[in-house]
Amino acid sequence: MRAFEFHPAHQISDAIRSLDEANGNARICAGGTDLLSRLKDDVDNPERLVCIRTLPDLRYIRNDKDGVRIGALTTLSTIEEDAYVQKQLPLLHQALQVTAAPQIRNQATMGGSICQRPRCWYLRGPFDCLRKGGKECFAVYGENKYHAILGGHLCYIVHPSDSATALVALNASVKIHGSKGEKTVPIEKFFVGPEVNILKENILEDDEIITEVFIPHPAPGCRGAFNKSRERQSYDFALASAAVQCRMSRGVCEDVRVVLGGVAPIPWRSREAEAVVRGKKLSAATIREASEAALRNAKPLTQNDYKVDLTKLLLTKSFQQVSI
Ligand SMILES: Cc1cc2nc3c(=O)[nH]c(=O)nc-3n(C[C@H](O)[C@H](O)[C@H](O)COP(=O)(O)OP(=O)(O)OC[C@H]3O[C@@H](n4cnc5c(N)ncnc54)[C@H](O)[C@@H]3O)c2cc1C
Numbered sequence: 001m002r003a004f005e006f007h008p009a010h011q012i013s014d015a016i017r018s019l020d021e022a023n024g025n026a027r028i029c030a031g032g033t034d035l036l037s038r039l040k041d042d043v044d045n046p047e048r049l050v051c052i053r054t055l056p057d058l059r060y061i062r063n064d065k066d067g068v069r070i071g072a073l074t075t076l077s078t079i080e081e082d083a084y085v086q087k088q089l090p091l092l093h094q095a096l097q098v099t100a101a102p103q104i105r106n107q108a109t110m111g112g113s114i115c116q117r118p119r120c121w122y123l124r125g126p127f128d129c130l131r132k133g134g135k136e137c138f139a140v141y142g143e144n145k146y147h148a149i150l151g152g153h154l155c156y157i158v159h160p161s162d163s164a165t166a167l168v169a170l171n172a173s174v175k176i177h178g179s180k181g182e183k184t185v186p187i188e189k190f191f192v193g194p195e196v197n198i199l200k201e202n203i204l205e206d207d208e209i210i211t212e213v214f215i216p217h218p219a220p221g222c223r224g225a226f227n228k229s230r231e232r233q234s235y236d237f238a239l240a241s242a243a244v245q246c247r248m249s250r251g252v253c254e255d256v257r258v259v260l261g262g263v264a265p266i267p268w269r270s271r272e273a274e275a276v277v278r279g280k281k282l283s284a285a286t287i288r289e290a291s292e293a294a295l296r297n298a299k300p301l302t303q304n305d306y307k308v309d310l311t312k313l314l315l316t317k318s319f320q321q322v323s324i
Contacts, residue, residue, distance in 0.1 A: 091224030
């Protein structure tokens, strides 16, 4: 690990100033469960760490009239244990229960979870890959069992965050503070694929911090389900996952959001599957048609075509759970 300056921030404005001064050579450190391993593996070498764990006011879960607000430093285990999340946002609760291990969830924060970097072994290893400014994506002809089958464009990382998949399905938004002020962005627009930015997974500028995630209250009749497949059952990243949030009325799906995880560089919203089920009863035939539609444009690499059927299966399971 290389030497770096350590700047604990006591106010959001301190953190932004410290990031701004460093001109792209600083990283925010929250729980550190992702960042510190990148530093130790020498794949990220910032000159400065801006520690935001010292910020006093970003640990909260607040219920207001429109929805629930989660401070960026709230740990995943605190969110998982929250009574409102358990009752009203089962999709998020299910996603958190299968995120990493309890010890990591005790340390990992909401902001860090959605900003964690991909686990691609070429990105995290001694390879000069496209995402690090190099000339090629080694996954295309290399070991690509865990890589993208949808939305890969030159680079085939998959977004690693289970929370992110759930939050896109829940139509969440993120509040961002930076030297130009404050803004709120739908989380779906927060993530960007390699066709937009080959070096980054989201729109955050170097001097910006996520301060809050907002999730609107689900409308009456909403049901949600999240299913994930992982190789190691004790803790592991998604081989694939499927989140469905559906507003049901008299057995008919009035509105729906379908998001796939572990299969694309961003949490992958499947409008194809949504179009199939919207306005219909969730019969076995409709669910089958929707699951086929979601994967119709999949382009597996040499070692990951198993993800196509696996994802269809997970999506079928999530649809079945919301239809009961
Ligand atoms: C063994 C292991 C298994 C795991 N399994 C899973 C899994 O199954 N599913 C899953 O989803 N995740 C998994 N993870 C990843 C884990 O969820 C993340 O490491 C964690 O959520 C990151 O949160 P953190 O607070 O520790 O972030 P940090 O490590 O502090 O930061 C992560 C990144 O986010 C940035 N960042 C942090 N906070 C903010 C903020 N407020 N605003 C802007 N940028 C910010 C940092 O600069 C850094 O780049 C696993 C991790 C490990 C070590």
